Amino acid sequence: MATFTTPTTFLALAVVLAVLGGAAAQQLSPNFYSTTCPNLATIVRQGMASAVQTEKRMGASILRMFFHDCFVNGCDGSILLDDTSSFTGEKGAGPNANSVRGFEVIDAIKTQVEASCKATVSCADILALAARDGVSLLGGPTWSVPLGRKDSRTASQSAANANLPGPGSSLATLIRMFGNKNLSPxxxxxxSGAHTIGRSQCQFFRNRIYNERxxxxxxxxxxxxxxxRSGGDSNLAPFDVQTPDGFDNAYYQNLVAQxxxxxxxxxxxxGGSQDALVGQYSTNAAQFAADFVSAMVKMGNLLPSSGTPTEVRLNCRKVN
Structure with a gap:
């Protein structure tokens, strides 16, 4: 099976995309905290290394959390907010309830960051860095993360329900929902190759294993x-039966093998429009890695709409 390397071309690609990725990207920079919090990358990396050492699955969980954050009003840390009397947050939305996990990992990293650089680094940026490090620690590529996001002061459960694709989504629905975020097929x-790591609950794949041909x-x-067929809804199975905790291209090999x-x-x-690309990724790990990095940077450049109240939260679970 092909394995990943982390050549400097991935880093260069990410930086170029950060510069050329549009108006939103111009507000972000990999060097945003170089003077105000120079130890940020080290703190986040150490926090993720500890979490992944304790439970490898956590790398996948934090990556999923970042995706679910960015797809709802941009990468603004809104998924981290607990419910309040003034809004019902995203944690209880259908795609998140009892499945998004790892909030305590982000809390722990935030505590360390605050001790080093008080009221400086957003929870949204910590989550972006943690997602990158989770991929890298499980054998995947690394990249330079553009930084400078701010944290939302509100969250929307209805937006989470409307914007996040579900496990039963068709190809047309996936293309449309990603397209709504200016992400190409x-x-x-x-x-989707993020599913080369992580687990899913039985309730989300039961129909497939019993009824699909x-x-x-x-x-x-x-x-x-x-x-x-009934019961065991929360029982877990790996997305990738070959290397469940290794970030590689085996996910696509599995798809080719049904x-x-x-x-x-x-x-x-x-039999759809992505078959050829899946076939390419299944045999070319480097191509998948490069495209994954490109897409992660693009997704990370999704920012809240203009006029959205934001801040640097001191506690990722609540507004200041």
């Missing part, structure tokens, strides 16, 4: 052993 297919029979039988765990996964290789 290629970006969508590359970002475009699935390898042995794979379906294997998943049915821990995901019965071993995608979710319906939305297998939709990327089901």
């Amino acid at each position: 290629r970006d969508m297919t590359a970002l 475009n699935i390898d029979a042995a794979f379906a039988a294997q998943r049915q052993q821990t995901c019965p 071993r995608g765990l979710l319906h939305s996964d297998q939709e990327l290789f089901n």
Whole structure:
């Protein structure tokens, strides 16, 4: 199986995209905290290294959290906010409730950052760096993260329900929902490769393993052993049956073999427009890595709409 390297070209690519990625990207810079919080990258890396050492799955969980944050009103740390009397936050939305996890990891990193650089670094930027480090610590590429985001002072459960694709999404729906965020079908297919790490609950793939035909029979039988027709909704299975905790291109190899765990996964290789790209990624790990980095930077450049009240939160769970 092909493995990843982390050549400097990935870093250069990310920086170029940060500069050329449009008006939103021009507000961000990899050097944003170079003088105000020079130890930021080290603090976040150490925090993620500790979390991943304790539980490898946490790298995937933080990456998913970043995706779910950015797709709802931009990368603004809104997913981290607890509910208040004035708004119902995103944690309880259908795509997030009882599945998005790792908030305590971000809290711990934020505490260390505040001790070093008080009231300087946004929770949104910490989450962006932590997502990058989670990928890298599990064997994936690294890249230079543009920084300078601010934290939202509100959150929207309805927006989370409306903007986040679900496990039963069709290819057309995935392309449309990513397109709504100015992410191309290629970006969508590359970002879906995040499912080369992590786990999913039985309730999200039960219908696929019992009722769908475009699935390898042995794979379906294997998943049915821990995901019965009824009950066991929270039982976990790895997205990538080959290397569940290694960030590589095996996810795409699984799709070609009809071993995608979710319906939305297998939709990327089901006689549609992304089949050829999935085939390329399945045999070319470096191409997938480069495209994943490009798409992560583009997604990270999604910012709240103009006029949205923002701040640098001192506690990621509540406004100042």
